[in-house]
Amino acid sequence: MRKNIWSGVLAGSMVVGMLAACSSNGGTTATTQPSAAASTGAAATAAPKADPVTLRLYTYGTEEQYNWKKTLDAFTAKNPNIKVELVQLSDKGDTQEATKKLDLAAASGETIDVLMFSDPASYAQRVGLGMAAPLDDFIAKEGYKEEVEYKVDTHLNGKVYALPGKFNPWYVLLNKDHLAEAGLKVPTDWTWNDFADYAKKLTKGEGASKRFGTYFHGPQGGGWMEYLKLMMENQPTNADLLKADGSSNLADPNFKKTLELRVKMEKEDKSSVPYADMISQKLAYRTQFFNQSASMIAIGSWMNTEIGGTDKVPLTFNVAVAPFPKNNPGDPNGLTPVTTDYVAVGANSKHKDEAYKFVRWYTSEGQIAQGKNIPSWSKVSNDDVGKIIDTILAGTKNPEKVDKASLVNTLTISKASQVVPPASYQAEVYKVLNTEYEKLILGKEDIDTMIKNSQEQVDKIIASNKK
Template structure:
């Protein structure tokens, strides 16, 4: 699942610094250890605007005062490319934050991380469902500290004003019907019933999760209904045109906070900035979350999502201390630190959920709490060596379908043909 990194600085001090000084950069190799003390260098993105890192690092340092964390700060837009270059060049940054499973598959395939299967086997898998996502050919090379999944954000005031019932458990067809009722106005003042972001995962990943299909298998007819629904809404004007959203680099957070759309399917990572912006007074949106709409109305909630985790660089000189950090990050104590700023931790328990919903500004209605506990969270892409290459093709064809450059049938057929010839050599 993709994730857009949004400033949530009102939750903690916006000028967040590292524990013992300013955050380092990817070119800073000055970290050193003194007798009895260790400095762990951890790659992060947009450190000052991503408060989960400081919250977790501070909590770990408090529990382990002889280990200091030095963030290696990298621009979010360049993060994956920079990490690839660092690892290929033998960089010794101790811990690599793994943004998504596509990147993880590449690191694991190249054996650039330390095998941490021993840590994984010692953890309560029933409380850390995302742990299984890091299984790569029977071994584990990263440990999750957070797990995000898609929910439906909705503007309670807009629903009430339009006389539309809260979206307690919608199908996608009902979602489209509600969007039509909620759409009003035109031009610059138009309010859309919904906003569906430009990522291919918002169509393809959701379809994969809710139909049980694998995007790495080169047959994509199962995406057709979800594309037809999305394009139908686009043609009806109840969601923003994909090409407009893409060319204007529309931020889904802004669309929702400014009241430009009544519903936004999006990951749980949006909760933290919504809480921060409400606290800062930069938005007054009265929001709630509901379960992600379903393809089939069977009473069960299936959504898509994925973990964010930490892997230990095989070139690290501090692997024992690094393992201690990974164990803390996934522990109940690490979960409390992450949840305290509105991030969904990988470790699940009733106490963590209770603490999460006790945050100032969190919706307290039963629908929001139900959305927070879906029946199933499935990956929108498998952990496999060819996932990245296949994902590139699927994204390219997604853009052509959404802009009308190809029909749905032609685009899906081209996906299958290209995956077979360009990736699978069939």
């Protein structure tokens, strides 16, 4: 079934490519420049120099987001015989626009030496389309294991097709002033039970002025599903609502435990903002936290650039950061949902050795040279993380109000669970689960009924997609 899906996507891309051929950006095509002719005399007897290689890097990342000039200059300084030409797929960093243009470029037969994907779905789908070359032989030759060398495990069907760049783990933002008021310490290793206990102790007041312990920004509209699998996402494997083979993972006990946690916190402890309020008032997680309506939020570390306050959302209190909670005291600390850049070697590249050399450098030393994001490379020192955080926080309005030590500690210990390749019908599954969750949290069905109804509907979706 999946092969048919990939074929269909590729066919569609090719049709678009033919229709758009007249308007394609001819300026993105590059040719390898030959070396200068050898001079006569003594130089003629010298060993010939290898021709310089030009690699074409296809990316959605903008200069503002990724410091490309600085980064590529640093690579060229170390590798003067390799030039990297940037192919900008979206001027505004729009990943959807960039993905469409990448598909068009591949369908049109453009040479793609290095390419980047912004999420597991794009990565898995383009690997299925044959756009990325496997890197296992390169990795074996170098003598490391990807899942040890990096904090994001990028294996798909037993092979590695990309190395991870930036590292954006989920964590918990805390109002440090509220913690002090309640006599609570900044957690460095805690469970979801601890999180619920903190939320209960941080909740204060009644009515319109009530301050809640926490705010969950989902699920909603079939998205923000992280909040429906809180106690699944911190598992090393099978951390999603579907398994790697596309089958249902709703029988996982931690799915039910997540539902129990959400119901308990909202209905019994009354420590989380009501789901009905989130939907009816179209609440936003930034304002809930920065307006101090909620003392804690579990969210992605893309917030690093905002936690010190911005012009739009000022910071008027002290902020701390804690790791994503685990399920049991004895579980590994730091496992969390993570977003990253998947950096791959193009399957049609004629310079795969050089392309891999760039990918390996970029996802390790290059991340430090870039200085924009926390790297997924596990060999980055705490000092390096601290320097990058200093740079990021310096761009905020009140960096002095951020507990930098807690932020660095959390980012350093965080590690992603294994990537679960998304199924083609995943969006259908998410919508069903979102609808059933709303019935549960709004009191229209109990947890067991919700799970039973969800499982039946999900099984039907899976069966219909296997015909």
